[in-house]
Amino acid sequence: MTISGTTRLYVVLGDPVAQVQSPGLLNPLFAQLAVDAVLVPVHAPAPDLERIVAGLQAVANLDGIFVTVPHKPAVAGLADRCSPMVEITGSANALRREADGRWYAENFDGTGFVAGLAGAGHDPKARRVTLVGAGGAGSAIAAALLAAGVGRLAVCDPDTAKLTALRARLDAHWPGRTSVSAEPDTAGAEIAVNATPLGLRPGDPLPFRPAELAPGSVVADIIMKPRETRLLREAAVLGHQVHCGIHMLEGQLAAYRAFFDLGR
Amino acid sequence: MTISGTTRLYVVLGDPVAQVQSPGLLNPLFAQLAVDAVLVPVHAPAPDLERIVAGLQAVANLDGIFVTVPHKPAVAGLADRCSPMVEITGSANALRREADGRWYAENFDGTGFVAGLAGAGHDPKARRVTLVGAGGAGSAIAAALLAAGVGRLAVCDPDTAKLTALRARLDAHWPGRTSVSAEPDTAGAEIAVNATPLGLRPGDPLPFRPAELAPGSVVADIIMKPRETRLLREAAVLGHQVHCGIHMLEGQLAAYRAFFDLGR
Numbered sequence: 001m002t003i004s005g006t007t008r009l010y011v012v013l014g015d016p017v018a019q020v021q022s023p024g025l026l027n028p029l030f031a032q033l034a035v036d037a038v039l040v041p042v043h044a045p046a047p048d049l050e051r052i053v054a055g056l057q058a059v060a061n062l063d064g065i066f067v068t069v070p071h072k073p074a075v076a077g078l079a080d081r082c083s084p085m086v087e088i089t090g091s092a093n094a095l096r097r098e099a100d101g102r103w104y105a106e107n108f109d110g111t112g113f114v115a116g117l118a119g120a121g122h123d124p125k126a127r128r129v130t131l132v133g134a135g136g137a138g139s140a141i142a143a144a145l146l147a148a149g150v151g152r153l154a155v156c157d158p159d160t161a162k163l164t165a166l167r168a169r170l171d172a173h174w175p176g177r178t179s180v181s182a183e184p185d186t187a188g189a190e191i192a193v194n195a196t197p198l199g200l201r202p203g204d205p206l207p208f209r210p211a212e213l214a215p216g217s218v219v220a221d222i223i224m225k226p227r228e229t230r231l232l233r234e235a236a237v238l239g240h241q242v243h244c245g246i247h248m249l250e251g252q253l254a255a256y257r258a259f260f261d262l263g264r
Numbered sequence: 265m266t267i268s269g270t271t272r273l274y275v276v277l278g279d280p281v282a283q284v285q286s287p288g289l290l291n292p293l294f295a296q297l298a299v300d301a302v303l304v305p306v307h308a309p310a311p312d313l314e315r316i317v318a319g320l321q322a323v324a325n326l327d328g329i330f331v332t333v334p335h336k337p338a339v340a341g342l343a344d345r346c347s348p349m350v351e352i353t354g355s356a357n358a359l360r361r362e363a364d365g366r367w368y369a370e371n372f373d374g375t376g377f378v379a380g381l382a383g384a385g386h387d388p389k390a391r392r393v394t395l396v397g398a399g400g401a402g403s404a405i406a407a408a409l410l411a412a413g414v415g416r417l418a419v420c421d422p423d424t425a426k427l428t429a430l431r432a433r434l435d436a437h438w439p440g441r442t443s444v445s446a447e448p449d450t451a452g453a454e455i456a457v458n459a460t461p462l463g464l465r466p467g468d469p470l471p472f473r474p475a476e477l478a479p480g481s482v483v484a485d486i487i488m489k490p491r492e493t494r495l496l497r498e499a500a501v502l503g504h505q506v507h508c509g510i511h512m513l514e515g516q517l518a519a520y521r522a523f524f525d526l527g528r
Contacts (some may be wrong), residue, residue, distance in 0.1 A: 003287040005278075005284035005305045018269040024268060040274075044322070052320075055317070256279060
């Protein structure tokens, strides 16, 4: 990779930002596609997010903004236009500059996760799925699972206000397809997904108990670091099929390439 | 160069920005010093400069801002503190974040140019020098030439208001050492310097007439692209010694390394 004055910019916003994996995935993709562009990490402290995004949106050679924790909900409000997925989830993880100079927000977390799941042989269509975590990533994954034709979706989160609000948004598009509970409800699930931050730190409790699942179920995690969380290790010991967080990002790469019109 | 979430950021601001050479100089220096940092170009349209700088100053992993045409004077006003060289020249080409989080502005254009000139065997000490162009770069070079003990300095610019103001600032530090004229005054000059933008485009007129100089004089240009301007080509034909713009940037590298405390 050679950076010069003609190089186009992409950034990934987070707080913290040290853990982001996207530069290691996108920069080799730019090189492979012979696109003169670079993705750099931008550590945006929450109180300064609006000011930082306002500045970045005015940078004439900046074509895209990727967004990670905790900024996905706030950034959805800083775009000029939002995709249906952003409206349903209330959060965004990618902004692009449109031809008219306005900024358009999209959320690939859910579609990336579902593409990664299907790519690993676990198509969720008509399956019974339990999703633990109704935050930004969880909301996006819930919507993408419903869009992919999941059989039954149970969403679990101790924050019942958040959970009720999410169900209302999901029911508006896919009426009566989602059940919710404060405690993890894995009874009968064929696929169980962790969409909470539990597992980022070594001492974290498990988001749900993989022993409650039938042997041979799929246990998926969205945490990328560590690659093998305690949840996945315990699931593997129990004979479940495990699905790592990195697949979600890999599933997003093709979507990013289309969204940013790279390598035409 | 591998960019990850831990990579520190430097930017170079300009409008346009495609011509900047600093990424090609600084990024190899970072790699050589094993500094996990990257310098990227930021195209900052003039009306959005304040908004862009305000956003960048809040980015927690951004350690430095380099500045090029036309933003050097404006950026001096966006720093919390300025060096004496910035106060004399009224412009800045580098900002760093201090330990207390405030931004400090410095101007290396002049010292970089003089270091490059001396490094090429053209020490300006006690020499008669004509400098054409009293803008940001010209002001910085004038101050650095006087600081380096130039014998006689003639500064020429058709903008006589700008010229008078510059002489007043220079006289406050080096009284009675500078003469000024609207037209290029190369009579008796041993070193003549172009500090105007003339030569960036193929059809530009010459900033001064090298034929008026005594054979063997030094003709220097601060324009980096093209490397050989029409001024330098005509000067070479006349038997003058020519000094390219890129030397100014090379002369700045050691200064940047110290300013940003790189590779301790």
